Amino acid sequence: MKDRGSFSLIRLLSAFKYAIQGIQYAAKSEKNFQIHLFAGSVVIMLSFFLRLDKIEWIFMMISIFGVMALELVNSAMERAVDLATDKIHPLAKQAKDLAAAAVLIYTLMAVLIGVLILGPKMIQLFY
Numbered sequence: 001m002k003d004r005g006s007f008s009l010i011r012l013l014s015a016f017k018y019a020i021q022g023i024q025y026a027a028k029s030e031k032n033f034q035i036h037l038f039a040g041s042v043v044i045m046l047s048f049f050l051r052l053d054k055i056e057w058i059f060m061m062i063s064i065f066g067v068m069a070l071e072l073v074n075s076a077m078e079r080a081v082d083l084a085t086d087k088i089h090p091l092a093k094q095a096k097d098l099a100a101a102a103v104l105i106y107t108l109m110a111v112l113i114g115v116l117i118l119g120p121k122m123i124q125l126f127y
């Protein structure tokens, strides 16, 4: 059994390596994550262009990275459910749908924050 109590730099570095592998895997094979990655990059470039202040950047980062992180948890949940059963089961459906609902709710919040912060600046740009 692993000794989880003591600090080990090697363990910390391997955890980091596995996390990077997870991101690379999602970026290569997860359609929804690819969409979030693309949308997030566009919004970050737009935010640089519109010169957000520090507080606005903080809200944008919480929104963008939060959606991506939640999408990864959703993908992990899908795999765990598929590993647990290959049968149709109401609990499997609920587990997947609840995880998807979490992504949806957070994404709605992120879109609202994006519109509230970027909307007025974009309107100002054109008028």
Ligand SMILES: Nc1ncnc2c1ncn2[C@@H]1O[C@H](COP(=O)(O)OP(=O)(O)OP(=O)(O)O)[C@@H](O)[C@H]1O
Residues within 6 Å of the ligand: 032, 078, 085, 086, 087, 088, 089, 090, 092, 093, 096, 097, 100
């Ligand atoms: N074992 C199962 N039993 C019952 N319903 C399931 C089961 N697996 C999936 N479902 C239902 O089918 C939907 C689609 O499942 P799927 O595994 O394709 O995930 P998904 O949400 O389409 O994910 P993605 O397309 O991102 O991989 C789920 O959201 C769920 O409602």
